[in-house]
Amino acid sequence: MTAELARARIAVIGAGLMGHGIAQVFALAGHEVTITDTLAQNRDTAKARIAANLRDLGDDESVVERVRPVAALADAVREADYVVEAVSENLALKQKLFAEIERHVRVDTILASNTSVIPITSIMQGLQHRERALGTHWWNPPFLVPLVEVIETQWTSPEVVARTMELHKSAGKKPAHVKKDVPGFIGNRLQHALWREAIALVERGICDAETVDAVIKASFGRRLAVLGPLENADLVGTDLTLAIHDTVLPAIENRPGPSPYLQELVANGKLGFKSGEGFRKWSAEQQAVLRAKVMQHLKATRET
Numbered sequence: 001m002t003a004e005l006a007r008a009r010i011a012v013i014g015a016g017l018m019g020h021g022i023a024q025v026f027a028l029a030g031h032e033v034t035i036t037d038t039l040a041q042n043r044d045t046a047k048a049r050i051a052a053n054l055r056d057l058g059d060d061e062s063v064v065e066r067v068r069p070v071a072a073l074a075d076a077v078r079e080a081d082y083v084v085e086a087v088s089e090n091l092a093l094k095q096k097l098f099a100e101i102e103r104h105v106r107v108d109t110i111l112a113s114n115t116s117v118i119p120i121t122s123i124m125q126g127l128q129h130r131e132r133a134l135g136t137h138w139w140n141p142p143f144l145v146p147l148v149e150v151i152e153t154q155w156t157s158p159e160v161v162a163r164t165m166e167l168h169k170s171a172g173k174k175p176a177h178v179k180k181d182v183p184g185f186i187g188n189r190l191q192h193a194l195w196r197e198a199i200a201l202v203e204r205g206i207c208d209a210e211t212v213d214a215v216i217k218a219s220f221g222r223r224l225a226v227l228g229p230l231e232n233a234d235l236v237g238t239d240l241t242l243a244i245h246d247t248v249l250p251a252i253e254n255r256p257g258p259s260p261y262l263q264e265l266v267a268n269g270k271l272g273f274k275s276g277e278g279f280r281k282w283s284a285e286q287q288a289v290l291r292a293k294v295m296q297h298l299k300a301t302r303e304t
């Protein structure tokens, strides 16, 4: 890694759920971080939210002093070596933002988007220097989930990919290089292949939603954190994997679009936690218990 990213000046655009957590990770790794948001309230509360997270995790709370909330975008990015955008998921907004950012940064400042699903190519196509632009897909909460997918486009320079990988690695993350800018990158393609079949099992009356989740949590879910599917295939043998696929793949869901069952839930206002019912009913207490369980699990498996 070039020396400049060893102790970099990092600008985080968007101080919402993801942005403040990303700023926290970089500050803890020793970088100087500016953070901006068009919403004054999110700028003003960013440091307090980061301090509360650090306290809760038992991390050095004083690193919050490396984070500087800034009102104007130009002031946030002017000195930056690396800019990561975590504003709302809207293509036009992100395109406009990067065009504006490019007016205020050096030509070698790396520009990254934390979009969940928008192709990086679409976001970055209008830039003057597309070789310094790429995607970095963090997972929520950024300070507990290790993965950051680093997505290159056809224009991204190999040096920019390498520096970005190293920046995240040295901040304690597990960066994964995504060599083609495909929808869903790697993690969400895998995750939603599973969700498609999970929904189909309920839709076809094979079991209820609670049973789908119970089956996963009590079986391969237990192993997944230490045994990936391809390690697992090698472990049991590719010949056995082939035999299983011969029988199972023709039987599982392969619809190219969202399930009608899911569409019906949404049309009927069954939106999950936010409406109290989705695939299942959720009381406020049940919601709180599940959220707490997830945080507790992520904290317990956190690598230091």
Ligand SMILES: NC(=O)c1ccc[n+]([C@@H]2O[C@H](COP(=O)([O-])OP(=O)(O)OC[C@H]3O[C@@H](n4cnc5c(N)ncnc54)[C@H](O)[C@@H]3O)[C@@H](O)[C@H]2O)c1
Binding pocket: 013, 014, 015, 016, 017, 018, 019, 036, 037, 038, 039, 042, 085, 086, 087, 088, 089, 090, 093, 097, 114, 115, 116, 117, 137, 138, 139, 140
């Ligand atoms: N929430 C997740 O689990 C998750 C995971 C991975 C990636 N992402 C992606 O990260 C991005 C941010 O998501 P989030 O969940 O933090 O959303 P959020 O709504 O919590 O935060 C977005 C922030 O961007 C601010 N904003 C909007 N326009 C702006 C502008 N022009 N300049 C500066 N700030 C602006 C908003 O005021 C808000 O504070 C999205 O692209 C999202 O898809 C989210």
